Amino acid sequence: MDTDIRVTGIEVKDIRFPTSQQLDGSDAMNPDPDYSAAYLVLKTDTEFEGHGLTFTNGRGNDLCVEAIRQLSVHVLDRPFSEIVNNFGTFWNALARDSQLRWLGPEKGVIHLAMGALVNALWDLHARIEEKPLWQLLADMSPEEWIRCIDFSYITDVLTPDEALKLLRRQEDNKAGRIRELRDRGYPAYTTSAGWLGYSDEKIRRLCREAVQAGWDAVKMKVGGDLKDDLRRAAIIREEIGWERKLMMDANQKWDVDEAIRNMEALSEFEPWWIEEPTSPDDILGHAKIAEAIDPIKVATGEHAQNRVIFKQLMQAGALDICQIDSCRVGGVNENLAIMLMAAKFDVPVCPHAGGVGLCEYVQHLSMIDYIAVSGRQKGRMTEYVDHLHEHFLEPAKIENGHYILPDQPGYSIEMRQQSLRDYAYPEGSIWR
Amino acid sequence: MDTDIRVTGIEVKDIRFPTSQQLDGSDAMNPDPDYSAAYLVLKTDTEFEGHGLTFTNGRGNDLCVEAIRQLSVHVLDRPFSEIVNNFGTFWNALARDSQLRWLGPEKGVIHLAMGALVNALWDLHARIEEKPLWQLLADMSPEEWIRCIDFSYITDVLTPDEALKLLRRQEDNKAGRIRELRDRGYPAYTTSAGWLGYSDEKIRRLCREAVQAGWDAVKMKVGGDLKDDLRRAAIIREEIGWERKLMMDANQKWDVDEAIRNMEALSEFEPWWIEEPTSPDDILGHAKIAEAIDPIKVATGEHAQNRVIFKQLMQAGALDICQIDSCRVGGVNENLAIMLMAAKFDVPVCPHAGGVGLCEYVQHLSMIDYIAVSGRQKGRMTEYVDHLHEHFLEPAKIENGHYILPDQPGYSIEMRQQSLRDYAYPEGSIWR
Structure with missing residues (x-):
């Protein structure tokens, strides 16, 4: 990038949706989430803006808002090209902020905040280049990718040289895969049917609707009383049959x-898989479970705090399905590292989505995994939850069970002004 | 406990010491820490108070302050006996706060905050019983201990029954070990000499002073330029000789x-050991290092986020020295679980200290590990750093390289009113 654009200011907003009222999103560990976003806008000395958010479950969203504010000193008033041309180095410096690092390192509130900030930088980068994020990445050379990645703590399984080789392997057929994505989109599955707080009747109706809408795969929540889990699984199988995939999430x-x-x-x-069967920190536990329940696959990642955990899940053979999350780790850069490790270990990437804006974000990551990293769709699907898309300017679009390739510049995460006003916490009209 | 005391209010303060001016505490990852404490006081409907803190490196201390405030709703206006008589159940509910949990789980800012709150509850408990914390725990039966522990995510290596057996093993000789601690104290080592920001002359002088003060073991920081590390190690060996232990911390x-x-x-x-050689999240990495550098021991724990990480470090044979931290995990209860796992795996517990108040806290944990859990001192030492003790009402006391058994009721963490006023951030006199 050869511009002298600078980020001159940052606005951070505490946005919350009162989803606990309908038990949307209810599961064994999250009985009453108020889906929320710590949302930021990077202002520049041009007309360009960068938008980003991290997703939370309600209380504590303000902690992420404040953490984003504190991290933002690292991006203000310096040439934006200096950041994105050496993005891996910048990412490392941000993760190692000498005082904030104590609060992690690279986990929890400060890492969620870092993810939001980093994603906003990518959104700004893609808007300046007038490309959707997936295309910005698709147009980068393998050498440019490598410069975006902080390899610290993962060189024992993936060196920059190995990563280059993985990326070069996919260079030739990028254009063909992009065409394919334009024609058919990227395969998705739905979690809208199986929330734990829903009645049996509601689950049955939603499964029937999912089949009619063309879904091949449905996910249900488990981890309540085992008898309830068994009864609900029976209902779902009655409705979706045995050809479609059923996933479970504990x-x-x-x-x-x-x-x-x-x-x-x-x-x-x-x-087909069991998702988050136990603590997201328990690499050896997941390995033990994976071995015991084979051929049922073990999936995890939405709470895997950073690339070091993903690295070990793969080293230990604990992970059959790699569920990257767009917000949990430190944004696009860290997800590139995780996708590259998954390609090395031949573990399919099936991103976690739902929440607020996660579908909008991860569609880009799945597309780029196919275009430039794994080059494969076999055994891969991206989660889709039909919630809260109406608050986004360019909501993720699903047709016939597939995500449609986004075509607007940026990372698809800008929220409507009206939504930002109405759901602002605690002053918005919804909360007053 | 049979009282109807209730916690009626909470005060939380942002306390920061401008330690970055002297490079006290400087190391390879923390070049300019301002040692800080998110400090809280639990007020009750009696004259009793409970004090607690979590330690941070400066910026972001306010995030912990606010997280403590948000978690405190769980302790307010309910019978205190209900909390402490079923402390494990309460701890689990606190860790699973249905909305805040998303920000962890059990890691980073919210877990640091939980540690502060839980430690303040223990301080209050011990004051009501008019015992120092170590004695409160020493006087509990194994059955009472078990009720303090949340065994979730660790039952694959330690069940409540196994923990009971470990504790019963030490029941008979508790009184003898307490006498011994009264006579001789608990062995310590010093880190005051080897901070990375100090000049060669200062290191030499401090090592000489440490030898004169009776220290048998000295720790130095490494992880800068390797040539510097080698030169500094040579200086330290010249001063302390080869009989005393030298530990390294990367x-x-x-x-x-x-x-x-x-x-x-x-x-x-x-x-004798290398501490934190790599990412604290990298269990398999520590295991590889431990195998490669044997007989040098691998020590870690000050950034190990919770009992699930400690469990795996022990399962993987990655941990020769278990460095529990009083603040990093969820307070006393979680440290009891970790000490019990260490006893099962026969890994020596050598707590991390320094910072603000960590020496005051962990002396109790080392004492109780000896009295009731491991029953051994062999290969065990507690860190001591000679910083900031003057701000505490009952500072940790060292004689002849040993921590002296604390004798005042509580967890030794109450700070002087004058210090709380002067170092309040940003309004205290030091910061204005």
Whole structure:
């Protein structure tokens, strides 16, 4: 990039949706989420803006707002090209902010905040280049990619040279894969049917609607009472049949041996994967579960705090499905590192989505994984939840169970002004 | 406990010390820390108060202050006996706060805040019982201990029954070990000599003083330029000789293979352990390093976010020295779980200290580890750093390289009113 644009200011907003009233998003560990976003706008000395957010469950969203403010000193009033031309170095410096690092490192509130800020920088970068994010990345050379990545703590499994080789492998057929994505989109699955707080009747109706809408794969929440899980799985299988995929999500409810026992009971419904069977920090626990319940796959990642955890999940053979999250880790750069490790270990990337804006974000990551990293769609699907898309200027679009390739410049995350006003916490009209 | 005391209010303060001016506490990852405390006082409907803090490096201390405030709703206006008589259940509910949990879970800002709050509850508990914390715990039965612990996510290595057996093993000789601690104290080592920002002359002088003060073990910071590390290690060995222990601390600076290479170079100075050789999240990395550099021991823990990480470090054989931290995890309760796992795996517990108030806190944990959990001192030492003790009402006391058994009721963490006023950020006299 050869511009002298500078980020001159930042606005951060606490946006919350009262979703706990309908039990949308309710699961074994999150009974009453108020889906929220710590939302930021980077202002520049031009007409360009960068938008970003991190997703939270309500209380504590203000902590992320404040953390974004504190991290933003690193981007203000310096040439934007200096940041994005050496993005990996910049990312490392941000993660190692000498005082804030103590609060992590690279985890929890400050890492969520860093993800929001980094994603806003990518949104700004893509808008300046007038490309959707996936295309900005697709047009970069392997050498340019490498400069975006902080390889610290992962060189024992992936060196910059190995990453270059992985990327060069996919160079030739990028254009063909982009055409394919334009024609058919990227495969998705739906989680809208199986929230834990829903009644049996509602689940049955939603499954029927999902089949009619063309979905091939449906995910249900488990981890409540085992008898309830079994009854609900039976209802879902009645509605979706046995050809479609059924995934289960325990949201970290179980201990390791408990997960193995419960999945033995639930195996009669032939789940394709079990998601978050136990603590997201338990690499060796996931490995033990994966070995015990094979051929049911183990999926995790939405709470995997950074690339170091993903690295080990792959080293330990604990991860059959890599569920990157657009907000949990430090934004696009860290997700590029994780996707490259997944390609090396041949683990399919099936991003986590839902929440606020996660579908809008991760569609770009899935597209670029296909175009430039893994080059494959086999065994890969991106989550889709039909919530809150109406608040975005360019909501993710689904047709026939596939995400449609985004075509507007940026990272698709800008929210409507009216929504930003109405759902501002605590002063917006919805909360007053 | 049979009282109807209630916590009726909470005061939380942002306390910061401008330590970056002297480079006290400077290391490879923390070049300019302003040692800080998110400090709280629990007020009750009696004259009793509970004090607690979590330690940070400066910026972001306000995030912990606000997180403590948000978590405190769980302790207000309910019978205090209900909390402490079922402390494990309460701890679990606090860790699973249905909205705040998203920001962790059990890591980073919200877990640091939870640690401060939980420690303040223990301080209050001990004051009501008119005992120092170590004695409150020593007087509890194994069954009462078990009720303080949340075993979730660790039952695959430690069940409540196994924990009971470990505790019963030490029941008979508690009184003898307490007498011994009264006579001799608990062994300590000093880190005051080896901060990275100090000149060679200052290191030499401090090492000489440490030897004169009776220290048997000295720790130095490494992870800067390797040539500097080698030169400084040579100076320290010249001053302390080869009989005393020399420990090294890399503060997470290295990648895995880099740590192995650098420790091969530094091995000529016979370090007893290398502390934090790489990312605190990298269990498998620590295991690889431990295997490669044996007989040099691998120590870590001050940034190990919770019991799930400690569990795996022990399962993987990655941890020769278990450095529990009083603030990083969720307070006393979680440290009891970690000490019990260490006892099961026969890993010595050598707590991390320094910072603000960490020495005051962890002396109790080392004492109780000896009295009731491991029953051993062999290969165990507690860190001591000679900083900022003057701000505490009952500062940790060292004699002849040993911590003296604390004798006042509580957890020794109450700060002087004058210090709380002067160092309040940003309004205190020091910052104005």
